[in-house]
Amino acid sequence: MTHADFVHLRVHSAYSLSEGAIKIGDLAELCTTFNMPAVAITDTNNLFGALEFSLTLRKVGVQPIIGCQLYLKREDGSGEASGLSPDQIVLLAQSETGYQNLLKLSSISYLGGHNKDSLEISLDDLAANAEGLIALTGGPAGPIGRRLAEGQDPAADQCLERLKSIYPNRLYVELMRHGLAIENKIEGRLIDLAYKHNLPLIATNEVFFADREMHQAHDALICIAAGVTIDDENRRQETPEHYFKSASEMKALFADIPEAIDNTLIVAQRCAFMPESRDPILPPYAQLEGRTEIDALTEMSKKGLDKRLALAGPEHTPEEYYKRLEYEVGVIEEMGYAGYFLIVADFIQWAKNKGIPVGPGRGSGAGSVVAWALTITDLDPLRWGLLFERFLNPERISMPDFDVDFCKNRRDEVIEYVQTTYGRDKVAQIITFGKLEARAVLRDVGRVLGMPYGQVDRICKLVPYNPAKPIKLQQALESEPQLAELFDQEEDIRRLFNIALQLEGLFRHASTHAAGVVIGDRPLDSLVPLYRDPRSEMPVTQFNMKYVEMAGLVKFDFLGLKTLTVLSEAQSLLKERGVDIDLETVPLGDEPTYKMFCRGETTGVFQLESSGMRDVIRKLGPDRFEDIIALVSLYRPGPMDNIPSYINRKHGDEEPDYMHPLIKDILKETHGIMIYQEQVMQIAQELSGYTLGGADLLRRAMGKKIQSEMDAQRKTFIDGAMERHVSKGVAGHIFEQVNKFAGYGFNKSHAAAYALVAYQTGYLKANYPVEFLAASMSLDAGNIDKLNAFRTELDRLKIELLPPDVNRSEANFTVETAAGGALSVRYALGALKNVGAEAMRLLVLEREENGVFESIFDFVTRLDTQVVNKRQMENLARAGAFDTLNPNRQQVFRAVELLLRHASLAQSERASNQTNLFGDVMSQEILPPLPDIEDWGGQERLQEEFLAIGFYLSAHPLEAYAKSFERMNVRCWREVSTGMVKETIIKLAGIVAGKRVINGKRGKLAFVQMSDMTGVFEITIFSELLAGVSDLLEGGVPLLVNATVQKNGEDFRVTATRIEPLEEAASRAAAGLQIFLRDDKPVRSLSSVIKEHGVRGNGRVSIMLDIQDQDIEIDLDQRYRITPQFRAAVKSIAGVVDVRDI
Secondary structure, three states: OOOOOOOOOOEOOOOOOOOOOOOHHHHHHHHHHOOOOEEEEEEEOOOOOHHHHHHHHHHOOOEEEEEEEEEEOOOOOOOHHHOOOOEEEEEEEOOHHHHHHHHHHHHHHHHOOOOOOOOOEOHHHHHHOOOOEEEEOOHHHOHHHHHHHOOOHHHHHHHHHHHHHHOOOOEEEEEEOOOOHHHHHHHHHHHHHHHHOOOOEEEEOOEOEOOHHHHHHHHHHHHHHHOOOOOOOOOOOOOOOOEOOOHHHHHHHOOOOHHHHHHHHHHHHHOOOOOOOOOOOOOOOOOOOOOOHHHHHHHHHHHHHHHHHHHHOOOOOHHHHHHHHHHHHHHHHHHOOHHHHHHHHHHHHHHHHOOOOEOOOOHHHHHOHHHHHOOOOOOOOOOOOOOHHHOOOOOOOOOOOOEEEEEOOOHHHHHHHHHHHHOHHHEEEEEEEEEOOHHHHHHHHHHHOOOOHHHHHHHHHHOOOOOOOOOOHHHHHHHOHHHHHHHHHOHHHHHHHHHHHHHOOOEEEEEEEEEEEEEOOOOHHHOOOEEEOOOOOOEEEEEEHHHHHHOOOEEEEEEEEHHHHHHHHHHHHHHOOOOOOOHHHOOOOOHHHHHHHHOOOOOOOOOOOOHHHHHHHHHHOOOOHHHHHHHHHHOOOOHHHHHHHHHHHHOOOOOOOOOOHHHHHHHHOOOOOOOEHHHHHHHHHHHHOOOHHHHHHHHHHHHHOOHHHHHHHHHHHHHHHHHOOOOHHHHHHHHHHHHHHHOOOEOHHHHHHHHHHHHHHHHHHHHOHHHHHHHHHHHOOOOHHHHHHHHHHHHHOOOOEEOOOOOOOOOOOEEEEOOOOOEEEEOOHHHOOOOOHHHHHHHHHHHHHHOOOOOHHHHHHHOOOOOOOHHHHHHHHHHOOOOOOOOOHHHHHHOHHHHHHHHHHHHHHHHHHOOOOOOOOOOOOOOOOOOOOOOOOHHHHHHHHHHHHOOOOOOOHHHHHHHHHHHHOOEOHHHHHOOOOOOOEEEEEEEEEEEEEEEEOOEEEEEEEEEEOOEEEEEEEOHHHHHHHHHHOOOOOEEEEEEEEEEEOOEEEEEEEEEEEHHHHHHHHOOEEEEEEOOOOOHHHHHHHHHHHOOEEEEEEEEEEEEOOEEEEEEOOOOEOOOHHHHHHHHOOOOEEEEEEO
16 A cells, blocks of 8 residues: 555644644645645634645645534533533535535534524534535544443434434544543443444544644643643643554554544545635626626726816826726726726725725725726826836736725724625625744743743843744744853753744634625635634634635725824814815925925824934925825835935935936936836836836746746846847846846835825824824824824924813813914823723713713712723823812812712712713702812822823923023933934933833843933943942932933934933032922921021022912022932922922
């Protein structure tokens, strides 16, 4: 016999998530190693890997058998309700009909109606979808084995009879020998039942891992899935025997029942179906109205183009557009993709009609005039030199692929429309799988091994982190000496890595792809199995993006782009004051926008806000839309090297090199520098006579760098150029330049579309900064760093950021107009920490329906304690949201429990007549007194505000030192982060916000988070300095830092060289102190402190009194030394509001 005489029919691949530990490629290798003619995968409840498995195994000459281990509902009523495991049954696809039924059964397990939270199917489900399937009884965990183990022999007999009727001549009684007591207990009776019912026996080994050596790693994987440690005794454990055994091992194991081994080959021979890839199956367009799809496309695109040309005032003649349209429609018809264009146009036009913001395009689709005419895209392809062949090449058959950006808050409405229009059973999202990557697998394995979190965290942080190109653990061990040293020296870390290395790359969980949606021409479960993400109601394909397309389904990308939501929110805010902006018609030559770009003031501007980009844009000084397209394309690794040359050529400091007159017009727009893939195609067309389709093939060949293909293309290119009277040497030089560039050339269609969104955000910021920044803050309400950056930008623009106020704020950031007409931004209640945006929306709704809150007691009387709790009340008080009801923040904060008790009483009174979440105002009663307590002092008030907001809003503790900063030449963080500071050795001042200390190669080092008036930054402190300053690195402590600054990509690395308390440094620099008082109560205490701590010197002391809305300034006759002790003693006096440097 040329092949092994046993076939594994019970293999769990890595798609048995956090259970199986064999990747599909490794399974193929195992089968070829053991010379097995066939193999079945039977992943738990799913067919995630079915198509990948089929295509991979057949390539190596192994017959793939598609199977599934399904959970079977206990027919006696026990099971999940009793906390018991469901039964298991194994089904194998014998034919295409069987495969179709397996798709349905797997889909039913996730989407079926028995119990939404259950994956169980019933015997009736099996009976309704039984044709073409071979069934194995499931071993000890199957319905027969489980009943026998429980001593229910008659019930086991009846159940076997039922399964036999469902699968006539297709039911096998499954025997397992993993060394488990239950297997020995039931095997004899299983064999007896098989002979009684004349059913064949079959031997299986339930495979979870490749070899016996991987048992320990697999055990850790099971623990990761269950969230337990390996020391937990009450957990699932598999034996070391659950590995991929050879045929000889299985034959020896079942030497007494050879028929059970032989029957595995018989089953393999009976299973004669392998799923294959299919050509794309396009759904029919839903609005044909008696037309063919191509007729509908021709008619709609012609009408759409008429409208576009009537509005646009194009630079090209109408004849050029209609000629291009006719050509594109012909290509689309020839390739059979008319329906695709119509469907995309349908849901985009529906979205636009509903006021849902849609992006101007993304990817190469923006190069199509048909797409522009149908309003799929919003960029004129002829005006901007965008090529259709880059999107749809008649010489390279491939599906078109429109990626469509929608407002992220309303994207789901568009998907809902598609479901309604094309059928809910024909529309689904696409699954994606999370893997155990390097750092993640170390953390998971460390946890299940019971290792200390700090130790594991320290090790993980030594693994280089690059999301764009994740590093493997083995690479990390080889490239990081400290990791290698730990691995060699510490046994527990060696064990951690040995297990993690075996589990790395396995699937951990399934989730839903962020954008992909498939639409079928038939119920999807006849083409692919379906899954339900627990976080979504919408079905999801069990095949991932790659394999769902190979199964014949056409993917549509519905992306949620936050920037579109920002633009929409800004437009809504503008409408509130009567300004209506249509972003599709804003002029692309707006002078204020380009002036703002030239100043590098691009915080919040899509694609242009990074510090590096701001630096480039300042140097470039863009004055036309083409410059923005070029920037989006150039600001990437590789092309970035051409930025200095592009800038110099634009400003006339460097002569452009067009290489040959034939291609000058192609390169003129980019000053002789090849930036776009489209330029590669146009050069090949103009210089060498390529068709644009052929030029696209050249572009792709250059990207792949296949030598034989490149040699052929080089000859074609040079021969074609020589026919146009270009010398061989020049043609060869141009080919080499094009080839050098093509590897990193950018898709101009995509760049132009994103440049348009960048320009639109810039236009709004330059012309309507208040609304734009309010909208931007609303969309980043959960990101403290971004909010602080926007606050800094408001400060720079001298736009007031009003504090949160329960009577003025909404859940989102809003715009307010002062009496004099000045616009300001009101802080959002929903952006406060730990209050919850939904609770704040309900609070605002109550205010809108029943009027403003009259007092703090009115507020709590009207609220529902289920909506606003103690922590929310405390943070509202800390943030100053009650200041208009009671300005004493500490009094409200200390009274929260009393106020909530009062609210609870009010709620009880109206419980019998509750009409809304906030209820009605309580009847008059005697109100309890609030605690008699002074408000927080200035510094403490700011610190409490910081806890609630995440940064200092009403003021910053460092503002008191502003005059001293000038004298000491202290730089603010905004100057550093925007590239305004050119020095590499500077002084920074900041308040300590947090720190992280780790063990580095040369001892301990600390990463300390600090904030100043303009932003949040991090400093690195190495061991030499850390030893002397560690006691200063406490939260809230103000420090002066001498540091070196290095640019590190988009970020800056700040390394401290000297640190001292800011109080001491400021005392040396201060010319005096201003002491602010609310009233005259603290004067006596102040006098005592001055007598006790005041030492004669040169510092002026001024007392600022706020009495009856009048500011009174009193200068003390005596001059004092402004020591840290003197300053601290003054600050500590109750009633002192603030202390500032003079």
